[in-house]
Amino acid sequence: MSTSAANPNAGGAAPQAQAAIPGGRALVATALALGTFMQVLDTTIANVSIPTIAGNLGTSTDQGTWVITSFAVANGISVPLTGWLMQRFGVVRTFVASVLLFTIASFLCGAAWSLSSLILFRILQGAVSGPMIPGSQALLISLFPPEKKGSALAIWSMTTLVAPICGPILGGHISDDYSWPWIFYINVPVGLFCAFICWNGLKHRETPTRKIPIDSIGLSLLVLWVGALQIMLDTGKDQDWFSSPVIVAEAIVAGVGFIAFLIWELGEKHPIIDLSLFKNRNFTLGVLVFCVGYGVFFGGVVLLPLWMQTWLGYTATWAGLVAAPSGMVAVLLSPLVGRNIGRVDPRILATIAFIAFGISYFMRAGYTANAEFMDYVLPLLVQGVGMSMFFVAMLTILLDGVPDARLPAASGLSNFLRITAGAFATSITTTFWDRHAALHQTRLAEATSITDPRLQQAMGTLQERGLSEGQSIGALARELANQAYLMSTLDFFWICAWISIASIGLVWLTRRPRGGPAVHAAAD
Structure with a gap:
């Protein structure tokens, strides 16, 4: 896999001795931590709100779980692209762009008028959020001197643990006392703050960029078989599984797509997923x-x-x-x-x-x-x-x-x-x-x-x-x-x-x- 997720020096780290960061290191570190917090929060905040969302949109709770799975699958598929994006456009640009797109997608989720539109916007939200966690981690590490990297990682790690605690409580409180769209709208001011502070504080610390090939066919096959399999799992119980021709077709697409993906990746010089790791x-x-x-x-x-x-x-x-x-x-x-x-x-x-x-x-x-x-x-x-x-x-x-x-x-x-x-x-x-x-x-x-x-x-x-x-x-x-x-x-x-x-x-x-x-x- 050509991703630099979790790599402090993704795309080539900027020198530590950069110009002073406008607004102070603590403010930028807080903004970076909020970027992680938002992304992790959105993996759990909808869990307790599913019955409310499903009821308001006139669907069953079973169909409401698509709100969770659509985000997770799109987010997972976007992870392999993170390394390529960081090396091609720079860590700072990639992270800030991801935060802004995530903010826009969050607003669209809140404005959704039906379950279908909400799922579409959740897919968009998951797809653009791939670089947020590895980007915030890499930038936090580069922000601090070597002797304080442990503190940087501690800040980053705590946000990934605190967010799942806050998600269910916050989602439940908003669903009960306000209305479910606000579980997405709350990302808008946080995202804008995070993007503004990070861009102004880190744009002078951008990492070197270089043109590298992208395994577009491998990525397409990955989207095909993972998407087909997830749709089959989500809709199978409503269509009596393999007694439905649609489910059978989705299973065939998932199986054939997976085999084609494996064959392609094993022969690709720059694979989207490095299968040799399994040795x-x-x-x-x-x-x-x-x-x-x-x-x-x-x-x-x-x-x-x-x-x-x-x-x-x-x-x-x-x-x-x-x-x-x-x-x-x-x-x-x-x-x-x-x-x-x-x-x-x-x-x-x-x-x-x-x-x-x-x-x-x-x-x-x-x-x-x-x-x-x-x-x-x-x-x-x-x-x-x-x-x-x-x-x-x-x-x-x-x-x-x-x-x-x-x-x-x-x-x-x-x-x-x-x-x-x-x-x-x-x-x-x-x-x-x-x-x-x-x-x-x-x-x-x-x-x-x-x-x-x-x-x-x-x-x-x-x-x-x-x-x-x-x-x-x-x-x-x-x-x-x-x-x-x-x-x-x-x-x-x-x-x-x-x-x-x-x-x-x-x-x-x-x-x-x-x-x-x-x-x-x-x-x-």
């Missing part, structure tokens, strides 16, 4: 575990607030507050993990992370219909422990043995696959949830009869409270569906727990990292 055992196994772990994690992040708002009566704000403590634990523990990553075998940290994930999912698999707020929070506190170790440990493992010159390509490829895995996991999770709920509902209905004394008693109680016979049947049907979705949710968390535990075995198939430069390509 490294740690990279191959590390990326596999990284994607599986992140996919399971992100699936749970999407499902929990969706279930709580749809069936448990939680508002978007309270659904967001359930997830907040998990991020806080990760923020508190991450500095400790970062300081000791060089002293402890990263495989041990990854193992602890997956054990924490497994325990968290097993705890969630024990939810009951009478669970209270803290019952939902406690498993996520345990998950926060795993979050603090998972990203840095897995990145250290998968980048072990990769030459310094190829670190940007390896980091970019791993992040592309991680983001794409999260998008795929969202579609798979919601499909699993709905299908298993339907299965449980059928079984519950088969075990129930209108002549059942308990059912008759329940209907009698409801009618005594003023409900008609039809209303009583409707209320009981609603409760039946509620129980079915609870059982489906428990099934999902149970499977996630065992996937987490099984992933530990793959971690120990990797070799112990031999050390090297610290990895700070933090995941959003």
Whole structure:
């Protein structure tokens, strides 16, 4: 992959001894951190708002999840272009242009008049945001002298951890107390501030540019097969999967496109994705575990607030507050993990992370219909422990043995696959949830009869409270569906727990990292 994501010197770093930065280094650093914050925030802010958005636009919550997956896929596909853009136009120009385009796309998302228009603008938003995270990281590092680079990375890393905490809370508060378009409109003043300060403060520190070829055919094939696969996953449950000719056609396009992509990239001199990286055992196994772990994690992040708002009566704000403590634990523990990553075998940290994930999912698999707020929070506190170790440990493992010159390509490829895995996991999770709920509902209905004394008693109680016979049947049907979705949710968390535990075995198939430069390509 020809990306310079996570490379402090992408495109050739500007000398440190540049003219004084207008407005001060602290102001520019704050603006750069806000750039990262905005991009990461927009990966999570919509999660708790999906029921509200879907309701306001007259669609189902299943279709509403396209708001999440469309952004994630477009963002993942744009990552491979980051390195080429930075080398061709310079890091500062690329970053500032990305922020401005992201700001415009955010405004368009808020102004969307239908689900189709919102998805289109979210695709645009994800596509233009690819350079924001690696650009802000590279510029922050070049902004500080060598002895303070650790502080720069600490600022950058904290924003990637704080943003996922703020996303659900902010998204919930805006959806409940204002209107959902403002979850996108709030990016406009922040984006304009960030672009203005960064351009005025860093335009004299632009990196050298050079004309380099771009693998346009490889990029086109990448968009084709990833897009076809994501559309198939998003729409399959609504069209009865492979009984639909459209779904079959999308599957064929995805399969043929993937094979053509592999053949082309293996023979291309300047590939958009450097597949030779997979010759490294740690990279191959590390990326596999990284994607599986992140996919399971992100699936749970999407499902929990969706279930709580749809069936448990939680508002978007309270659904967001359930997830907040998990991020806080990760923020508190991450500095400790970062300081000791060089002293402890990263495989041990990854193992602890997956054990924490497994325990968290097993705890969630024990939810009951009478669970209270803290019952939902406690498993996520345990998950926060795993979050603090998972990203840095897995990145250290998968980048072990990769030459310094190829670190940007390896980091970019791993992040592309991680983001794409999260998008795929969202579609798979919601499909699993709905299908298993339907299965449980059928079984519950088969075990129930209108002549059942308990059912008759329940209907009698409801009618005594003023409900008609039809209303009583409707209320009981609603409760039946509620129980079915609870059982489906428990099934999902149970499977996630065992996937987490099984992933530990793959971690120990990797070799112990031999050390090297610290990895700070933090995941959003």
